[in-house]
Amino acid sequence: MTDGAAPALQLDDLKVAYRVRGKDRPVLRGISLTIGRGESYGLVGESGCGKSTTALAVVGYLPSNGRVISGSIRVAGREVVGLEGNALRRLRAKDLSMVYQNPGQALNPSIRIGDQVAEVFRIGGAQHADALRRAQQALGKVQIADPGSVMTRYPHQLSGGMQQRVVIAMALASDPALLILDEPTTSLDATIEAEVLDLIQHLQQEFHSSVLFISHNLGVIAKMCERVGVLYAGRLVEEGPVQAVLNEPRHPYTVGLLRCVPRGGVRKDRGRLDTIPGFMASIEEQLPPCVFADRCALAQEICRTEEPPMHWVTKDHGSRCHFHEKAQDLPRVMSSELGKPLIVDRAVTPLLKVDDLAKRFNQHGRQITALAGVSGAIWPGETLGLVGESGSGKTTFAQTLLGLVSPSRGTVELNGRVLPPRLFDRTQTDVRVLQIVFQNPDSALNRRHSVRRILRRALKKLAGITGATADKRLVELTGAVRLAQRYLNVRPNQLSGGLKQRVAIARAFAGEPRLVICDEPTSSLDVSVQAAILNLLVELQAERKVAYLFISHDLGVVRYISDRIAVLYLGRLMEVGPAEVVFGAPHHPYTEALLSAVPTIDGGGRDRIKLAGEIPSAAAPPTGCVFHTRCHRFLGKICEEVEPPLVEVEAGHQMSCHIPLEELRRLQSEPREVATGEAL
Ligand code: SF4
Ligand code: SF4
Structure with missing residues (x-):
């Protein structure tokens, strides 16, 4: 029996171990915490700290080699350690719900949404017709605009944000005593993440749900939780009110x-x-x-x-x-002092220049405009940050520069020379000079080869160096990316994510590139590893005057590393300018909305600008200003009919909007917008 007055969750000296190589290895080392009714509790910490194991222990889904060694887990007053079979199933159906990071995996791809949501009500005892009616109501509650139509669709026909709403609707269907959210917005764009977080907050107030919120993102925890626990190596090392x-x-x-x-x-x-x-x-x-x-x-x-x-x-x-x-x-590990600052000289020929770059794809008989005429330049030693939601054209832009995709129109120039559109037709020097570091280093590193072999191959291919010279360069290269020599003989799968990314960076730098495209290079890393990789990229830039095109959805990271920022929307540049100018007001209404969507540790971003709907299809972009269907500063007919040109509104700052800069400055001078931009 559960007790309506008892805390939603009470962990008392919980110890969990995984059996590895015949021995029990402790993963949770005596965790005690309490989540009161209606309370929202955040659990933070880096990979391997025990966050997910805590959640899995609570829902009774520990892997087969894991077990609770001692301690107690009470959900709504009921002990769940030792529950099995029907009792455990009843607990999961009635008192506990869990929402995972990837909504696609939580939904059955072959069952219509309506039937999947209705199933939760049927398990609770509802008749078929009643279950369907309640499923439609539940979808309405998670603010799905047309629940009747969504009921008839399959998961793959919904966007990631919509899928996560459906999963949340299912999780709340049984009115659980405790809702566990395990990185529920990590795979979503900032604007969609903000909407889902707002929705969770709203539902929490409506249902008085108690929430265990697991996230690596301290900004998300600051926005969503009243209390927070910091886990390290299976120990709760700090706990308290989130702001404290x-x-x-x-x-x-x-x-x-x-x-x-x-x-x-x-x-x-x-x-x-x-x-x-x-x-x-x-x-x-x-x-x-x-x-x-x-x-x-x-x-x-x-x-x-x-x-x-x-x-x-x-x-x-x-x-x-x-x-x-x-x-x-606590003494700093890294001295905050910088070496000599790198001055970017924009009077010289740009390292990279793109002119009217466009790309149209044919997808299932429909023409998709992924890039609609992008022009710009990157100078030696500078970082251009590229931001925008999924579907904005960031990836196509990077692929076109690399020659992986041929443009439908326009040119890419490197050092004043037009590059052949296809990688296949480019010279060895072109390939060497223009490199990429991916989000997932695994995709760039051959798992069967040792780090030494991977880097020697890169030196041979990109720099034409072999033999003793290659060995010497190998030592320099690994030194440059601060990778200890002992890792040269291991394979990538024996390395941590951060070390793998260092190898991937070393590989990209093997041929002394002039421009490295960094495609979300730190997104899958813990914050401490992310900081080390960002420092490394900055140091390499200062030493070698290399330029970066830095693509990231994390605006704090982009702001840190970029000299200038370009904002893409539906394949068009909305704004380009110095990082400080783009992040400070006045900025383009789309940039303004993006910035306001980011939850910050300092508590900014709470009054976010709500964008209407999701990014429209590139197969049928809106007329006039392509952003007009979602723009909170929409002027009327002119925005619907006339596409604003990208013009220089002040020195080095270009924008594509019908509202004059001074008017934007006035509109955005209210405290809310300034605070959100500054908080990052
Ligand atoms: S000061 Fe000592 S007790 Fe405190 S965190 Fe460091 S090692 Fe642990
Ligand atoms: S042109 Fe109009 S719709 Fe487009 S960003 Fe400016 S105000 Fe918004």
């Missing part, structure tokens, strides 16, 4: 995590990001009494002999650190 923990952290790990995130307007020319030394311990490692001691710059002898108890700084803010009062004095 994020603004006044009392554990060195929390302090380190927060310093890794580019925010508060920090930029590459104003200081390096700090990182956390070392790596998260592997599951097989023996840990000292303070699980963070091996990576903590404040560690003393006592940290290796006595386990720190939870010290309560206030009645509800605790830190498991012997020296919690000194946590914020």
Whole structure:
């Protein structure tokens, strides 16, 4: 029996182990936490800290080699450790719901949406017709505009944001005592993420749901949660009200995590990001009494002999650190001082120049305009950040530069020379000079080869270097990307995500490129690893004067690394300008909306601008200004009928909007917009 007055979730000294190589390896080392009724609790920490294991233990889905060693898990007052069979199924059907990162995997691709949602009501005892009626109501509650039509569709016919709404509707259908959200918006665009987060907040208020929110994104946690717990190596090292923990952290790990995130307007020319030394311990490692001691710059002898108890700084803010009062004095790992700043000279011939670049595809008999005439330039040593939602044309633009896709119109010039459109027709030098680093390093690295072989092949292919010269260059190259020599003999799958990305960067740099396209290079990395990779890219740029086209959905990261920013929408440039100008007001209405969608650690971005609907199909782009169907500053007929040209509105700042710059400045001068832009 569940108890309506008991907390939604109570973990008491929960210990979970995975059996690996014949031994039980601790994954959760005594977690205690309580989530009250109607409360929203965030769990943060990097990969391997135990966030997902906590959720899986609660819903009874631990992998076959995992088991609860001791401790208790109570959902609405009912002990769930040891529940099996029907009792466990009833608990999952009635009291617990979980929403995962990838909504596509949670939905059955061969069953219509209506039947899938209705199934949840049928399990709860509803008759067929009643279940369908309630399914339609549930879809309406998650703000799906035309639930009747969505009921008849299959999952693949819905966008990622719509799929996640359906999954949330199913999760809430049983009115669960506890809703577990495991990175529910990580795979979504910022604007869609903001909508889904708003929806979850709204539903939480309506249903008074209790939520366990798991995320690596501290901004999302700041927006969504009242309290937060910071996990490290299976230990809850800090816990408290979200603003107290994020603004006044009392554990060195929390302090380190927060310093890794580019925010508060920090930029590459104003200081390096700090990182956390070392790596998260592997599951097989023996840990000292303070699980963070091996990576903590404040560690003393006592940290290796006595386990720190939870010290309560206030009645509800605790830190498991012997020296919690000194946590914020944690010495920086990276000196914030910079080397000589790299001055970008835009009076010289651009390194890369694109002129009226367009690409039309034929997809199932329909013409898709992925790029509609993009012009611009990148100079030696500069970083151009490229932002926009999925479907904006970012990837097609990068592929066209690389010659992987031939443009339908327009040219790409490198050092003043027009490049052949197809990679196949380009010279070895063209290939060497223009390289790419992907989001997923696995796609660039041959899993069967050692790191040494991968890099030697790249040196041979891109720089024509072999033999002893290659060995010498190999040492220089690995040194440049701060990759220890001992990794040369291992294969990529034996490396962590951050080390793999270093190998991928070394590979791209083997031929001394002049322009590297960085396609979401840090999106799949933890924040401490992301900070180290961003620092590395900045250092390589300063040393070698290499230019980057940096594609990312993370506007904080783009702001940190970019000299200039280009904003794409439906294959057209909406705005291009110096990073500080584009991020500060006045900016294009689309940029304004993108910036307001980002949840920030400092609590900005709460009053976001709601864009109507999702990005329209590139097969039938709107007339006039392509952004007019969603624009919150829409002027009327002129926006519907006349496409605004991309014009220079001030020195180095181009924009495509019918509203004059001064008018935009006035409109955007209200405190809300300034605050959201500045908070990043
Ligand atoms: S107890 Fe010691 S090692 Fe652990 S976090 Fe605190 S200072 Fe660092
Ligand atoms: S031209 Fe009109 S629709 Fe387009 S961004 Fe400007 S105000 Fe909005």
